[in-house]
Amino acid sequence: MPGNCRRTPLSWAAGGGHGAVVKLLLGQADVNPNMTDMEGRTPLSWAAACGHDGVVKLLLEREDVNPDFPDDNGRTPVMWAAILCRHRVVKLLLEREDVNPNTADKRGRTPLFYAAENGSYQVVQLLLEREDVTPDIANNDGETPLMKATQCRFHRLVKLLLRREDVNPNMTDKFKQTPLLWAAERGDDRVVKLLLERADVTPDIPGYYGQTPLASAARFGHAGVVKLLLGWQNVNPNMTDKVGRTPLSWAAASGHDGVVQLLLGRQDVNPDIPDNDGRTPLWWASRSGCEGAVNLLRARQSANPNEV
Numbered sequence: 001m002p003g004n005c006r007r008t009p010l011s012w013a014a015g016g017g018h019g020a021v022v023k024l025l026l027g028q029a030d031v032n033p034n035m036t037d038m039e040g041r042t043p044l045s046w047a048a049a050c051g052h053d054g055v056v057k058l059l060l061e062r063e064d065v066n067p068d069f070p071d072d073n074g075r076t077p078v079m080w081a082a083i084l085c086r087h088r089v090v091k092l093l094l095e096r097e098d099v100n101p102n103t104a105d106k107r108g109r110t111p112l113f114y115a116a117e118n119g120s121y122q123v124v125q126l127l128l129e130r131e132d133v134t135p136d137i138a139n140n141d142g143e144t145p146l147m148k149a150t151q152c153r154f155h156r157l158v159k160l161l162l163r164r165e166d167v168n169p170n171m172t173d174k175f176k177q178t179p180l181l182w183a184a185e186r187g188d189d190r191v192v193k194l195l196l197e198r199a200d201v202t203p204d205i206p207g208y209y210g211q212t213p214l215a216s217a218a219r220f221g222h223a224g225v226v227k228l229l230l231g232w233q234n235v236n237p238n239m240t241d242k243v244g245r246t247p248l249s250w251a252a253a254s255g256h257d258g259v260v261q262l263l264l265g266r267q268d269v270n271p272d273i274p275d276n277d278g279r280t281p282l283w284w285a286s287r288s289g290c291e292g293a294v295n296l297l298r299a300r301q302s303a304n305p306n307e308v
Contacts, residue, residue, distance in 0.1 A: 005037055014055050040070070044060075049080035094129075141174050144168075169195055177207045215247040249284055254290075
């Protein structure tokens with residue numbers, strides 16, 4: 001009989017990794033291996049989460065065991081194994097054709113998403129080896145596994161995910177941010193470089209406020225990222241956001257002289273684009289007392305007196 005938390009003896013034995021007890025209980029005809037506790041979790045769910053691969057094997061040998069039974073939060077045994085980076089258990093479960101690697105929980109998160117979020121290279125690799133895995137399923141916030149790996153700076157995982165042609169590097173989350181925008185905003189040169197190596201990446205997709213990856217990198221003074229983005233001819237360095245500000249405007253206002261110099265190195269950069277209030281990059285640099293930026297902008301104007 002189950003106890004006050006509705007966990008059966010089999011559930012406790014499976015969660016504790018007690019293989020001999022599990023084997024003994026599974027030999028009883030009246031033992032239900034799929035009986036759930038108060039959270040809707042089965043003995044297999046507990047064994048998978050705790051990383052007891054020997055017990056998982058024993059349970060999977062029972063023909064009546066459901067290897068994909070979701071708990072009350074929608075988490076299956078393979079999902080629990082992915083969450084806790086139990087790669088040996090993930091491998092065992094993925095050998096079963098009746099295990100769905102794309103099942104999402106109530107938060108919209110798949111096993112692949114959790115593995116990417118937790119930086120488990122081995123688990124991500126195992127999941128991607130399943131031909132039926134869909135690597136771009138977004139959670140309830142619109143975040144994909146690639147986006148989460150980007151946010152967490154897991155460079156090896158980003159590289160691994162980008163090898164898949166069915167991974168879309170341009171997907172946006174609820175903030176309308178792409179993986180490239182997240183990486184640029186955080187100054188992650190390595191991830192930006194990896195993303196730009198994908199021929200299908202669109203480097204100028206703006207976020208919720210209209211900010212491009214270049215504008216975000218310029219605003220926060222990430223010179224390495226700015227240099228990488230400016231190396232792409234299809235990046236528009238004059239693109240404005242919702243308040244009409246350009247990457248140069250943000251760099252000038254923030255006093256990032258090195259970034260201002262990089263931007264002015266692009267011949268197609270217009271240093272005089274006013275924002276929605278009529279304020280130019282020079283105005284912003286002067287207001288912020290950024291002498292270096294002021295001198296750079298004036299020198300550019302002197303060299304190109306007819307530039308509008």
